[in-house]
Amino acid sequence: DVVMTQSPLSLPVTLGQPASISCRSSQSLVYSDGNTYLNWFQQRPGQSPRRLIYKVSNRDSGVPDRFSGSGSGTDFTLKISRVEAEDVGVYYCMQGTHWPKTFGQGTKVEIK
Amino acid sequence: EVQLVETGGGLIQPGGSLRLSCAASGFTVSSNYMSWVRQAPGKGLEWVSVIYSGGSTYYADSVKGRFTISRDNSKNTLYLQMNSLRAEDTAVYYCAREEDSGYDLWGQGTLVTVSS
Numbered sequence A: 001d002v003v004m005t006q007s008p009l010s011l012p013v014t015l016g017q018p019a020s021i022s023c024r025s026s027q028s029l030v031y032s033d034g035n036t037y038l039n040w041f042q043q044r045p046g047q048s049p050r051r052l053i054y055k056v057s058n059r060d061s062g063v064p065d066r067f068s069g070s071g072s073g074t075d076f077t078l079k080i081s082r083v084e085a086e087d088v089g090v091y092y093c094m095q096g097t098h099w100p101k102t103f104g105q106g107t108k109v110e111i112k
Numbered sequence B: 001e002v003q004l005v006e007t008g009g010g011l012i013q014p015g016g017s018l019r020l021s022c023a024a025s026g027f028t029v030s031s032n033y034m035s036w037v038r039q040a041p042g043k044g045l046e047w048v049s050v051i052y053s054g055g056s057t058y059y060a061d062s063v064k065g066r067f068t069i070s071r072d073n074s075k076n077t078l079y080l081q082m083n084s085l086r087a088e089d090t091a092v093y094y095c096a097r098e099e100d101s102g103y104d105l106w107g108q109g110t111l112v113t114v115s116s
Helices: none
Strands: A004-007 A010-013 A019-025 A038-043 A050-054 A067-072 A075-080 A089-095 A107-111 B003-007 B010-012 B018-025 B034-039 B045-051 B057-059 B067-072 B077-082 B091-099 B102-106 B110-114
Touching: A004 A089, A010 A019, A019 A038, A019 A089, A019 A107, A038 A067, A038 B102, A050 A067, A050 B102, A075 A089, B003 B091, B003 B102, B018 B034, B018 B091, B018 B110, B034 B067, B034 B077, B034 B102, B045 B067, B045 B077, B045 B091, B057 B067, B077 B091
Parallel strands: A010 A107, B010 B110
Antiparallel strands: A004 A019, A019 A075, A038 A050, A038 A089, A067 A075, A089 A107, B003 B018, B018 B077, B034 B045, B034 B091, B045 B057, B067 B077, B091 B102, B091 B110
16 A cells, blocks of 8 residues: 655644645655646544645635645645644645555644 | 535444445435545544445455445435444544545544444
C-alpha cells in the first residue's frame, strides 16, 4: 500500500497567520491518465470529514479561497493563508491514484 | 438536499454480526462509486470497502471475507454486512460518495462498538 506521511502532526497557529501542512507519498501519485489524485480533508471536532481539495489544487464547492493545495509527484502541501477560528480540526491527505486509497495520519490544527 | 444518512451501529459482542445502512438522497447510489470508511476512536481514517457503479466490490485486507458491501437500488441505499466482528473493528463507520478519486460527500457516521 502507498504510505502517506504528514508533517507536522500538531500545528499550533495564531489567528490571522498562515499555516502549512506537508504530505509525502511513498510512490508517485501521477496516474496513467496524467492526473494526480491527491485530496485534502478537514475534520472539525465532532464532525464528519469534509473534502477541501481534489486533484492536488482544485477546491471543492463552498471551500474558502484561503485554502490552497499544491505539489506534484510525491510531495504535496495544503496552505491556509490566514487561519480563522473555524479552521480548528484535523486535516488529512489521501491518495486516490493507487489501490487501495490511503490516508495520512492527520495533522491537528489548533489556535495558540 | 444531497445527503447520506447512516444507521445500524451499536454495541455487539465479539464474533457477532451487524448490518449498517446508508440512505442516500438527492442523487442515485447505483450511478456512483460508494465506499465505507471507518475511524477507530481517536484515530485516523481507513478505507474499508467500495462498490462500483457496475457492481464490482472490493475490500480492505483487514475485513476481506468478513464484510460484504451491497446496495438496494429501489431504496437508494448502501449496506455493509459485518460478520465475525472483532474488537479492532470498533469505529465510527462513514459511507461516502466517490468523485474524482476522492470522497466528496460523507454521512454523519454510525458508531460500532465490539465488546463483551
